[in-house]
Amino acid sequence: MSRNEWQEEQQRVNFVVEEVKKREIELKEKLGDVKADVLDIRKRFWDDVTVNFDTADDAAETHASIKQQAELMSERERSHQHDIKQLKSLHKLKESPYFGRIDFLEEGETEAESVYIGTASFVDKNGVDFYVYDWRAPISSLYYDYGPGPGSYETPTGLISGEINVKKQYIIRQGCIEHMFNTGITIGDEMLQEVLGGRSDSQMKNIVATIQKEQNQIIRNDRGKLLIVQGVAGSGKTSAALQRVAYLLYRFRNTLDADQIVLFSPNPLFNSYISTVLPELGEENMQQTTFQDYLDFRLGDEWKLEDPFNQIEYVLSARNDQEYQEKIESIKLKSSLNYMQIMDDFIVSLEKGGLVFKDVIFKGQTLISKEKINHYFYELDDTVSIPNRFQMVVEILLKEVRKVELKEREQEWVEQEIDLLDNEVLMKVHHKVEKEKKKDSDSFYEYEREQEILRALVVKRRFKKVKEDISKLRFIDVPSIYLNLLKKSLPVKQQDQSMDKIRQAIFPYEDATPYLYLKGKLEGFQVNTNIRHVFIDEAQDYSPFQFAFIKNMFPRAKLTVLGDKNQSIYAHSKISSFSALESLYDEAEIERYELTQSYRSTKQIINFAKQIIDADIEPFNREGEKPKCWKTDSYDHMNETLIDRIEELKKSYSTIAIICKTALESETLYDEIREKLDVRLMKKDSTGYESTVLIIPSYLAKGVEFDAVVVYNASQSSYNKETERKLLYTVCTRAMHSLDLLYVKEISTLLSAISNETYVQCP
Numbered sequence: 104m105s106r107n108e109w110q111e112e113q114q115r116v117n118f119v120v121e122e123v124k125k126r127e128i129e130l131k132e133k134l135g136d137v138k139a140d141v142l143d144i145r146k147r148f149w150d151d152v153t154v155n156f157d158t159a160d161d162a163a164e165t166h167a168s169i170k171q172q173a174e175l176m177s178e179r180e181r182s183h184q185h186d187i188k189q190l191k192s193l194h195k196l197k198e199s200p201y202f203g204r205i206d207f208l209e210e211g212e213t214e215a216e217s218v219y220i221g222t223a224s225f226v227d228k229n230g231v232d233f234y235v236y237d238w239r240a241p242i243s244s245l246y247y248d249y250g251p252g253p254g255s256y257e258t259p260t261g262l263i264s265g266e267i268n269v270k271k272q273y274i275i276r277q278g279c280i281e282h283m284f285n286t287g288i289t290i291g292d293e294m295l296q297e298v299l300g301g302r303s304d305s306q307m308k309n310i311v312a313t314i315q316k317e318q319n320q321i322i323r324n325d326r327g328k329l330l331i332v333q334g335v336a337g338s339g340k341t342s343a344a345l346q347r348v349a350y351l352l353y354r355f356r357n358t359l360d361a362d363q364i365v366l367f368s369p370n371p372l373f374n375s376y377i378s379t380v381l382p383e384l385g386e387e388n389m390q391q392t393t394f395q396d397y398l399d400f401r402l403g404d405e406w407k408l409e410d411p412f413n414q415i416e417y418v419l420s421a422r423n424d425q426e427y428q429e430k431i432e433s434i435k436l437k438s439s440l441n442y443m444q445i446m447d448d449f450i451v452s453l454e455k456g457g458l459v460f461k462d463v464i465f466k467g468q469t470l471i472s473k474e475k476i477n478h479y480f481y482e483l484d485d486t487v488s489i490p491n492r493f494q495m496v497v498e499i500l501l502k503e504v505r506k507v508e509l510k511e512r513e514q515e516w517v518e519q520e521i522d523l524l525d526n527e528v529l530m531k532v533h534h535k536v537e538k539e540k541k542k543d544s545d546s547f548y549e550y551e552r553e554q555e556i557l558r559a560l561v562v563k564r565r566f567k568k569v570k571e572d573i574s575k576l577r578f579i580d581v582p583s584i585y586l587n588l589l590k591k592s593l594p595v596k597q598q599d600q601s602m603d604k605i606r607q608a609i610f611p612y613e614d615a616t617p618y619l620y621l622k623g624k625l626e627g628f629q630v631n632t633n634i635r636h637v638f639i640d641e642a643q644d645y646s647p648f649q650f651a652f653i654k655n656m657f658p659r660a661k662l663t664v665l666g667d668k669n670q671s672i673y674a675h676s677k678i679s680s681f682s683a684l685e686s687l688y689d690e691a692e693i694e695r696y697e698l699t700q701s702y703r704s705t706k707q708i709i710n711f712a713k714q715i716i717d718a719d720i721e722p723f724n725r726e727g728e729k730p731k732c733w734k735t736d737s738y739d740h741m742n743e744t745l746i747d748r749i750e751e752l753k754k755s756y757s758t759i760a761i762i763c764k765t766a767l768e769s770e771t772l773y774d775e776i777r778e779k780l781d782v783r784l785m786k787k788d789s790t791g792y793e794s795t796v797l798i799i800p801s802y803l804a805k806g807v808e809f810d811a812v813v814v815y816n817a818s819q820s821s822y823n824k825e826t827e828r829k830l831l832y833t834v835c836t837r838a839m840h841s842l843d844l845l846y847v848k849e850i851s852t853l854l855s856a857i858s859n860e861t862y863v864q865c866p
């Protein structure tokens with residue numbers, strides 16, 4: 104690029120930065136005024152309101168005047184928030200106003216427009232000239248989809264075609280162009296090299312400057328109801344998901360709020376890892392949760408939910424358990440849509456008989472027996488749906504309770520409880536009776552009347568909980584109905600494991616979703632209609648049953664599902680869950696994408712890792728050292744080698760992960776080396792980490808990345824089952840720049856097919 108060209112480009116940057124600064128000053132002034140306005144309105148709120156409740160008309164006027172004042176204040180506050188957001192975005196533009204440019208000659212025009220693309224739009228004061236276009240604006244799509252040559256983009260009013268004459272990329276820091284490239288269709292190798300060659304961080308970065316064409320399709324697709332992305336490790340699935348959220352918030356800014364989007368992520372660590380991406384792009388974070396937390400919330404306080412990591416720990420380490428195979432089979436069944444069908448059939452059978460009820464209890468005594476409730480239910484017309492029949496039973500039970508309530512007023516306990524009432528209550532009742540007092544009434548009448556009111560009050564209070572329980576359908580014994588289902592649908596050996604736990608109010612992870620499904624089918628689902636988009640990351644770890652449940656719970660949401668079939672680590676993973684998910688939608692509602700290029704790791708790491716699963720992965724062309732496999736004689740020797748290696752890696756890298764297979768192995772290793780090495784142990788509830796050396800169990804490293812990874816104990820004695828192949832692939836692909844594997848005596852045979860050309864045998 105010529106000196107002149109560089110100077111011209113820098114001059115434009117200077118111009119835009121100056122304009123941004125001017126706008127910043129103006130906005131700050133305005134912000135001060137609005138803030139003062141808001142404070143003033145707050146202070147004078149009651150001065151400007153005429154309060155008068157004398158007549159109904161006066162009260163209505165007062166009400167209208169308060170409402171008007173409140174609206175004025177909230178309008179100012181909204182405008183204040185909007186300005187603050189804009190100020191933040193200006194602050195970013197001042198540092199780096201844009202990262203890309205295309206010169207586009209629209210069909211029918213004579214002059215090309217230079218379109219500069221940045222993290223937010225910046226328009227001249229008259230709103231005519233775009234100094235910078237938001238990366239999500241329709242025209243910006245050209246930048247991601249085409250190189251120089253013909254190109255077109257969609258707008259709400261139709262397709263616009265033309266010719267791209269120039270395509271450039273910039274790295275601008277503190278208002279200075281540091282790098283500038285002319286690029287082709289892929290957004291520059293050079294720029295990506297620069298970005299990907301950097302060090303990893305405990306927080307994910309946004310990728311808007313270098314979004315690739317295939318990722319752009321995923322980000323901007325707003326057609327189907329179900330968008331499925333199958334992408335190899337490090338292909339940018341999570342990145343695409345987050346930029347997609349930002350895109351949707353921009354594209355539908357008048358109708359969509361961040362709290363109408365929910366993202367299910369694999370663990371709390373991942374939640375914090377991605378939490379800064381959207382705020383960095385000037386957007387609010389969507390709702391984030393793990394599926395486990397969601398189940399926990401749905402189950403309520405009276406149940407303890409077994410965590411999914413216990414299930415993985417069991418699957419990975421309890422092979423010698425006599426009941427292992429039975430447990431795996433039972434998990435697989437409960438994960439399938441087949442089980443949903445079994446449940447649906449079972450629920451149909453409940454229409455005729457088999458529901459289980461609980462007695463309605465009052466003061467330790469049975470008020471209405473379960474047999475009686477059963478009788479009420481099955482006496483009703485069996486063509487009426489189960490949830491509707493329950494509502495009818497509620498009416499019957501409440502009526503019966505009201506009758507008892509009346510009788511109960513005469514009981515002795517009521518008198519005793521009246522004696523215990525607060526003075527305040529007694530006074531209130533006394534005043535009430537005073538007010539009602541008739542001219543000729545005597546004091547005896549007053550006493551009687553007071554007693555009557557107090558009795559009614561005491562009884563009502565005591566019955567409140569009973570009535571509430573009835574209204575909330577607590578007379579249905581859903582756990583027992585679920586246990587009956589288990590008895591019917593599973594072989595005896597498989598029943599026991601779940602049943603014992605459920606009887607102790609603990610839900611095995613694989614039973615929780617089916618249980619909630621049963622409860623919803625019987626009592627009616629408490630669906631969430633506010634949510635418009637659900638994102639599921641690491642979707643290969645969800646069972647078909649769970650997908651169907653999520654679809655059901657968010658009936659108005661579009662689903663974006665991102666996963667890698669080669670990274671599935673759960674016991675139900677043999678089931679091809681994406682196809683089960685697809686079967687829940689019409690073909691025309693589904694959009695599918697596949698990502699095969701990996702960006703995270705160096706070419707050497709990908710060339711090594713892809714042989715573990717024999718997959719078709721294209722590494723991004725970034726060079727690094729070949730992975731190293733370290734043979735040791737014993738565990739002590741392995742630990743010594745580990746410590747030496749970490750000390751070496753620390754010289755070059757800031758985030759280093761020692762990945763163990765299980766939590767147990769992680770804890771043991773931590774105890775063994777913590778005196779000699781500054782390390783942090785990551786547990787299932789850990790939410791963040793700083794740049795440091797971590798020990799982490801394999802399944803918690805899902806979705807995150809590190810500069811350097813050391814796979815601990817990749818020995819044959821540890822990784823020796825075909826089902827662990829994907830786990831090994833997953834852990835190796837967490838590494839960006841450096842990968843080491845340590846083993847004792849014999850390396851896992853899952854790695855034995857790897858060409859020795861692709862790694863270095865050490866020592």
Ligand SMILES: Nc1ncnc2c1ncn2[C@@H]1O[C@H](COP(=O)(O)OP(=O)(O)OP(=O)(O)O)[C@@H](O)[C@H]1O
Pocket residue numbers: 295298299308310313314315318334335336337338339340341342343667670702703805806807808836
């Ligand atoms: N277009 C891009 N430009 C720059 N960096 C990118 C791009 N796409 C992906 N990356 C980087 O590649 C790494 C992997 O991305 P990401 O975590 O989104 O992949 P993933 O497919 O979700 O991975 P996995 O399934 O292995 O967890 C991240 O560091 C991300 O910033």
